[in-house]
Amino acid sequence: MTAATAPRGSRRPSRRRLKTEEYRALGAFRRALREFLAFSEAGSRALGLTPQQHQALLAVRAHVGSEPMSIGELAECLLIKNHSAVGLVSRLVDRGLMVRTPSTFDRRRVVLALTPEAVDRLETISRNNLGELNRASDVFRELMGALRRLDAEGLWDQPPPPTA
Numbered sequence: 001m002t003a004a005t006a007p008r009g010s011r012r013p014s015r016r017r018l019k020t021e022e023y024r025a026l027g028a029f030r031r032a033l034r035e036f037l038a039f040s041e042a043g044s045r046a047l048g049l050t051p052q053q054h055q056a057l058l059a060v061r062a063h064v065g066s067e068p069m070s071i072g073e074l075a076e077c078l079l080i081k082n083h084s085a086v087g088l089v090s091r092l093v094d095r096g097l098m099v100r101t102p103s104t105f106d107r108r109r110v111v112l113a114l115t116p117e118a119v120d121r122l123e124t125i126s127r128n129n130l131g132e133l134n135r136a137s138d139v140f141r142e143l144m145g146a147l148r149r150l151d152a153e154g155l156w157d158q159p160p161p162p163t164a
Contacts, residue, residue, distance in 0.1 A: 025146040032139040068111035
């Protein structure tokens with residue numbers, strides 16, 4: 001059994017420190033991530049949305065469940081407080097980008113849906129964002145390769161060795 005196929009608890013963790021190439025992969029990923037976020041935020045603003053409004057539209061559109069997303073689920077997804085999500089949804093409703101309706105399963109629960117205008121804006125932003133992510137794909141491949149190598153060595157199973 002190789003280190004890559006052994007159960008996680010049975011591997012002998014690597015005792016080595018991270019290599020320069022691993023730091024470079026992490027640094028390149030962090031930069032690509034920040035560049036992507038800046039690109040995405042600019043794209044949101046160009047279509048008249050704040051980055052948080054764009055994130056809310058994306059969360060509602062991407063939601064998987066037996067019924068549409070609720071305000072509480074949106075708050076959880078965006079890592080914001082429930083009252084902040086209520087305000088965010090209210091602003092989107094006022095702009096004609098989202099609708100609130102009672103749940104068909106529980107009339108006390110309010111669920112969210114996007115309007116056709118919101119769907120069109122989200123489509124534009126998402127296509128642009130996917131193109132930007134594609135341009136950064138080499139950085140992601142480099143990071144994934146470093147992660148696979150480190151995982152095969154069991155580097156996650158214990159802290160690094162102390163410095164001498």
